[in-house]
Amino acid sequence: MAEIADVRLFKTSLDFGRFPDESNAMTWQLEMTPSVSYEDGDDFFILEIEYEVVIQELLDTANPDNSETSDLARLSFKLGSLYRVEAGDRVAPQPSELESYARTTGTLSLYPYAREFVQSMTARMGFPPLTLAPFRLPYPDVSTAPAEPVRPKRSGSQTPRKRSSR
Incomplete structure (x- = not known):
């Protein structure tokens, strides 16, 4: 059995392009790439996951399901645990x-x-705080990652709004 002992942010990169037009909705795409490091005989392993979140503006708000998008910002980071x-008397874990x-x-x-890191960083960039959708297994491949739009309000706080994936 494996128990999590520590979680760390290994790297981060933030690229801010521009703010969206106030009349346009926003959407996002998420890619996650996990990897594992383990050496035979060790009593630990390290899990690293690279995340990339692309925040986009929907250019055709009248037809959001078929709208073209324009990238607004990109947040890339790697978490490790x-x-x-x-193991006790158990055989060492296999790569599979x-x-x-x-x-x-x-x-x-x-x-x-x-989720917490993305929410915090999007708020710091001046976007509505983005709360990623709950994680569900099986997670689809990166070409079908979840997407949710956010429509900025003209004043006051800004809250995300859900829409179905394309």
């Missing part, structure tokens, strides 16, 4: 087991950290 392995763990339980355990 250290897992302690309580660790890969499966990374894509399921490991990804699920780091996702709340990613």
Whole structure:
């Protein structure tokens, strides 16, 4: 059994392009790429997940399902977690087991950290705080990552609005 011992932000990159037109809705795309590092005989392994969130403006608000988009900002970051392995008399974990763990339980355990980081950073960029959709297994491949629009308000606080994926 593996127990999470530590979570760290390994790297981050933020590229702000511009603010959206106030009359246009916003959407986002998320890509997640997990990987695992483990050496035979170790009592730990490291899970790293690279995240990329692209915030986009919908250019045709009258027809949002078929609207073209324009990139507004890109947030890339890598979270890592250290897992302690309580192997006891058990055989060492196999690469296929660790890969499966990374894509399921490991990804699920780091996702709340990613959601908080994205929400905090989008607010700091001056966008409505973006709350990523809850994580569900099985997670689709990156070409079908979830997307949600956000329509900026003209004054006061700005809140995200859900829409169905394309």
